[in-house]
Amino acid sequence: RFKELIDKIRSKSYIDKKSLDEIIKELQRILLSADVNVKVVFEISKRIKERVLNEYSQSRGVQLKDLVIKILYEELVKILGEEKRDIIIAKKPFVILFIGLEGSGKTTSVAKLAKYFAENGLRVGVFSLDIHRPAAIEQLEQLVNRIQADVEKIKFINIEGTSLNEKIRTILDILKDRDVILVDTAGRHKNEESLLKELENIYKYLTPDFTILVIDAYMGQKAYDHTLALKSRVNIDGIIVSKMDGSSKGGGAISASVASGAKILFLGVGEKVDDLEPYDPKSFVSRLLGLGDLDGLLTRVERLLKREVHDEKKLRELAKGRLTLVDVVTQFENIEKMGGLYKILSYLPGFSGKFRKEEIDEMETVIRKWKAAINSMTIEEKINPSIIKGSRITRISRGSGVDERLIKNLIKQYKIMQKLMKDRKHKRMFKEMLKSTRQL
Incomplete structure (x- = not known):
């Protein structure tokens, strides 16, 4: 049953409250079917949900299905014992x-x-x-x-x-x-x-x-x-x-x-x-x-998580001040931390009340999918999105679960932003807008 859940997770392009709740409910059913006490199941699932929300928003390059398994494993071994233990014979008898x-x-x-x-x-x-x-x-x-x-x-x-x-x-x-x-x-x-x-x-x-x-x-x-x-x-x-x-x-x-x-x-x-x-x-x-190569999975996830810090530093050095898709993801994350688009737009002159809540929700859904797509890209693709064509788009789509049309639209929007950033007037406008949002 757990493998069936993993297949469901792989089909998801991003995490939101609804999809995460579905994952957690299925995890609860699986643990209950494994004869885990009801109270214990809810304690474990609560911690897993909190960690997934926090760690997935901060990680890049790690697939959601792998992160969920890793966190579930870590929470279980915290309870059962994180390492092999022996009885220390401290006295005789x-x-x-x-x-x-x-x-x-x-x-x-x-x-x-x-x-x-x-x-x-x-x-x-x-x-x-x-x-x-x-x-x-x-x-x-x-x-x-x-x-x-x-x-x-x-x-x-x-x-x-x-x-x-x-x-x-x-x-x-x-x-x-x-x-x-x-x-x-x-x-x-x-x-x-x-x-x-x-x-x-x-x-x-x-x-x-x-x-x-x-x-x-x-x-x-x-x-x-x-x-x-x-x-x-x-x-x-x-x-x-x-x-x-x-x-x-x-x-x-x-x-x-x-x-x-x-x-x-x-x-x-x-x-x-x-x-x-x-x-x-x-x-x-x-x-x-009911998993097979758990050891291999955990090793792969840990390697990806450790590599992120190194990759980010390398990417910044190669980019040399240019706008990259990592910058785009950073701004997406800032939007989430500041309460979402609805709150930010309500503070910006000329934008308050201009969009219906349904329209803003739709924009945030697209942003989350874009973020998932970017997290499935290589360093080279994040630095130079112009190379993302054909087979690369197909690979990113399969890895993130995001429709190819949305990925093409992301590249199009990125190019527009890049052109605007070259214009000094628009550059100043972007800086002022970012400065305003940071103060919210």
């Missing part, structure tokens, strides 16, 4: 608590992370505080025993006749020589008050160094409310997204990240204990949005 809903994949994730740490040379201890799910402790022990790495078998202590607090104290003492200790817990629903209170008690008595929330990739929009319920009882330091295989959408991870303020650390991509991957922002967001 370093205690990590696992929390999440029932069936979210906590127990399997504990075993996977145990293998990950062991393969990185750490001595790992594992135990479970899940007293509510039948055979939960046995399941974790079996998973640990499958790990083909240097992990010493953990002897699980029967909870019968022993309180949770006593079990925590006893096992921590047994595992005090470990580098890291992973603690599994029972799944908890946001409406199960007794289990939430039990989690609070475990957290206070265990005093973990790090708490990981395990989120099922299939969980969907309810991830937001459940995460808030857990965060109200304990701190959340990182997220593992489980079951990121097959057709899972992963949108719940965005909701969980917003609700918890924590970033994604790992992805569970299968049922085997080896199926754990460090989080990679480009790969995850690309999958979430």
Whole structure:
């Protein structure tokens, strides 16, 4: 669906409030279909809209479709994590608590992370505080025993006749020589008050160094409310997204990240204990949005944005004071900043009330299309528009989405302006007009 939106964007020649609203609404539908929480969708789309309006008006040479994808990507990774992160083992033993809903994949994730740490040379201890799910402790022990790495078998202590607090104290003492200790817990629903209170008690008595929330990739929009319920009882330091295989959408991870303020650390991509991957922002967001070469796209946009400053300087040097199409774009942008043509004309003697609002709106539409066309031109074409003919006009039209007739009309108007600028009388008139508009 996102690719369909990109096709729609490519057909647009310029951004205005109406077309941007259409883009944002479609983005909202796509994110909602990816199971992102409604509140989160509106927060993200609001920021994207503000940035697109601001950055597109200032950028030249970057296509709108590329800029929208770039901004969407950047806003998503701000939430999910802008870079690969690892858990820093700051002390020994370093205690990590696992929390999440029932069936979210906590127990399997504990075993996977145990293998990950062991393969990185750490001595790992594992135990479970899940007293509510039948055979939960046995399941974790079996998973640990499958790990083909240097992990010493953990002897699980029967909870019968022993309180949770006593079990925590006893096992921590047994595992005090470990580098890291992973603690599994029972799944908890946001409406199960007794289990939430039990989690609070475990957290206070265990005093973990790090708490990981395990989120099922299939969980969907309810991830937001459940995460808030857990965060109200304990701190959340990182997220593992489980079951990121097959057709899972992963949108719940965005909701969980917003609700918890924590970033994604790992992805569970299968049922085997080896199926754990460090989080990679480009790969995850690309999958979430259904995009292919996201890395190539981002590199291209960044290169164009960096090149703009250099190109502008080079263009000014080559132009040597001549009127160029960059000057024209600058004046278009000044008009926008000063409130549009309607406001400017109302201040100019002899122009106030001369044009109907509908006529001014039509002029502004043409100006926006002209600006889009100029932004699709090469440096040489901006400096010397007289070379813009035939195939160049066709290329600019395809790149900007502006009709060829409007591009020809732009060149015609530019030539008229250029002739007027050579006339000293008109030159003074233009300078006075620009001086007046700057004071508005």
